[in-house]
Amino acid sequence: MDPRATAEAALDRLRAAVASMEVAPSVREIGRVISAGDGIARIAGLPGTQAQELLRFESGIMGIAFNLDETEVGCVLLGENTDVSAGDTVERSGTVVRTPVGKELIGRVIDPLGAPLDGGPAIAPETHFPVERPAPPILARSPVTHPMATGIKSIDGMIPIGRGQRELIIGDRSTGKTTIALNTILNQTDGDVICVYVAIGQRASTAARVVEVLREGGAMAYTVVVVADADSPPGMQFIAPYVGCAISEFFAEQGHSTLVVYDDLSKHAETYREISLLLRRPPGREAYPGDIFYLHSRLLERAAQWDDAHGGGSQTALPIVETQAQNISAYIPTNLISITDGQICMDPDLFQSGFLPAVDIGLSVSRVGGKTQIPAMKKRAQAARLAFTQFIELEAFAKFGTALDPGTERQLAKGRRLRELLKQAAVDPVPLAEQVLILQVADSDTLLDIDANDVRPFEERFRAACRDRLGDLLEQIAQGGDVEGDAVSRVESVAQKVVQSMERAQSSSEGVGEGAKAAANAEGPHSDG
Known part of the structure; x- marks a missing residue:
């Protein structure tokens, strides 16, 4: 075969391939950091940024676009301040914050970005869910009819909780709020409930003790623990409950019953207040921003009992809120009371008298759980x-x-x-x-x-x-x-x-x-x- 003819044929094929290629210009928006510190950064040169969009810094850490001003973007960092400095380049990602979800997370302790904190191998998830998702529509929901047993006599008997319900646990510091949540998780050992525990703004030692209790009780076999401790950046503490909710939703949409504990939303609200003040958002009552109610309502409204057409799963939410001097009429507690389907009130006087769990039967109420109790x-x-x-x-x-x-x-x-x-x-x-x-x-x-x-x-x-x-x-x-x-x-x-x-x-x-x-x-x- 003639080598020259072979070469000409190859060249003809290459010319045809090049002629058929469609080369379109690619556009990338790149801005620069004006200032950074206290968990936030101000960025110029990203006019097309969308609300809640994920931004990528040249150091590799990510941030969430919070404030969209005319000339700059206020961004909440999902990493340490030391990794970002003025003059660094920032690039749009075109997507929102997503979290890994899947069965691989069961039994693991992770941070809000899905990185393992338990010394185990990296997680290869089935898929990723956006951390902010719309709540299930009314027509996709079903009435709460099945009990979520806590194993606590005073609660299961007098303040019953149903699957798909949102029951607030409220009380002063060190009155047994977390113990009730852990008791509920441990009580699912023989059941079909997948649990998610979210630690927000706690000491690392406290979160470690919680994990130890769950391991000793055999509960890690069906539990995912998400930890954003007090040393975590404010951005990580902010997204932590939404991450836990998304993980729970993955299993609920597959037909599983799930339980998610937010411990606690008082610290979550304080973190959001800190972020908002640093970004110079207008303060309102107690210096909280005007959308503080929406912060928690959009989270807790995602708890539901799905109907059979949508898998029949459920997400039960147990948010925890801390009060000061038994003042349940404070701003954040009253917000959460109005959002949830009932509350379990803890009494420090009962706690000190030795009545444990220190549940105030008179102040506690469950608005829908009574329909779930077995007749006996x-x-x-x-x-x-x-x-x-x-x-x-x-x-x-x-x-x-x-x-x-x-x-x-x-x-x-x-x-x-x-x-x-x-x-x-x-x-x-x-x-x-x-x-x-x-x-x-x-x-x-x-x-x-x-x-x-x-x-x-x-x-x-x-x-x-x-x-x-x-x-x-x-x-x-x-x-x-x-x-x-x-x-x-x-x-x-x-x-x-x-x-x-x-x-x-x-x-x-x-x-x-x-x-x-x-x-x-x-x-x-x-x-x-």
């Missing part, structure tokens, strides 16, 4: 809440030293025992079926045979006896059945046997003590002579 629980919880409320009023009245009739004395005695039954150790969830039987016993007179201080030991023995002797009844309750007829007698019989065994044990210990004392007296005083 609903019947007994209503009676227990009424009895406990009346007991609190009677106890306050009895402190005046007024003579009380036998009926009132009996009501006070039952109330004291009910209060002891509502106490619960930290991160020790109680199955819903066992809670029903505990409330069944609380409504009877069985506990009047023991001292109020012995109620907690009674509960432990009673729960063990129920698992041993009433397994079929527990299964029946878990399936939605009630406790009626012979079942009530069986429960009472088990409770009475536990009381009798405790009385026998107490009598024998007292007998041993008296015998030892008598023997010592018989020996008489000892002499060293």
Whole structure:
């Protein structure tokens, strides 16, 4: 074959390929940093930037376009200030902040950008979701009808939460707010709920303890932890709850039930206030910007129960907010109360008195969760809440030293025992079926045979006896059945046997003590002579 002909043919093919190519000019908008510091940067030369657009700095870190002025862009950095300085180039990305989502995140501890914080390998996600997404439309939602059991007797009985609900946990510092959220996550061990815990502005040591509790309880097998601690840049703390929400939405849209905890939105609001003031946005009440309500409403409105046509999944939100001196009428708490479907109020006085969890039954409310309770629980919880409320009023009245009739004395005695039954150790969830039987016993007179201080030991023995002797009844309750007829007698019989065994044990210990004392007296005083 002629080499010259071969070369000519190859050249002809190259000429044809070049002729068919369409070369279009590419346009890139590049600006420069005017100033940077305190977690924000001011940029000139990006007139086409869109709101919330992701910007890329020459050092590699990213930022979010917040302020769009005529001559400059106010940007919130998603990295350290030291990585950005005046004169650096900045380029538009043409996209918004997106977070990795997928099953690979389960069991991992990540920062809001998806980088692992647990020392594990880098995450290769299934896909990415925008952190800011529209809330599900009304026609895609379904009524809240399924319970989200927390494992806490006072909440599951009197302030029930449903899947798809938004229930605020509100209270002063160190009153057990995070413990309630962790208890709820740990209670999903045998269920089908995927949990997301978002730590916002906490100390790194606090976040580490939370992860340790979840690991020890086996909850990391179905939990994703997103951490933006107090040392993180303000931009990272700002996007953290939206990242957690997007991760939760990925699973919910696949038909899973999900639970997301925001701990806490007080610090989130303070971070947003800091960013807004640095960007010179007009301050309003308590120096918060005018859109502070929208900051949290657009987050919490994304929690929902999807209908079957949209997968039937759900996202339950447990936002946490911290109050000062029990002032639940402050700005951010009232905003969140008006956005959510109820609130669990923590009382520091109850906490200090040893009533744990320190839930204020009178101030707490669940606006939709009552529809989700199983019949056996609903019947007994209503009676227990009424009895406990009346007991609190009677106890306050009895402190005046007024003579009380036998009926009132009996009501006070039952109330004291009910209060002891509502106490619960930290991160020790109680199955819903066992809670029903505990409330069944609380409504009877069985506990009047023991001292109020012995109620907690009674509960432990009673729960063990129920698992041993009433397994079929527990299964029946878990399936939605009630406790009626012979079942009530069986429960009472088990409770009475536990009381009798405790009385026998107490009598024998007292007998041993008296015998030892008598023997010592018989020996008489000892002499060293």
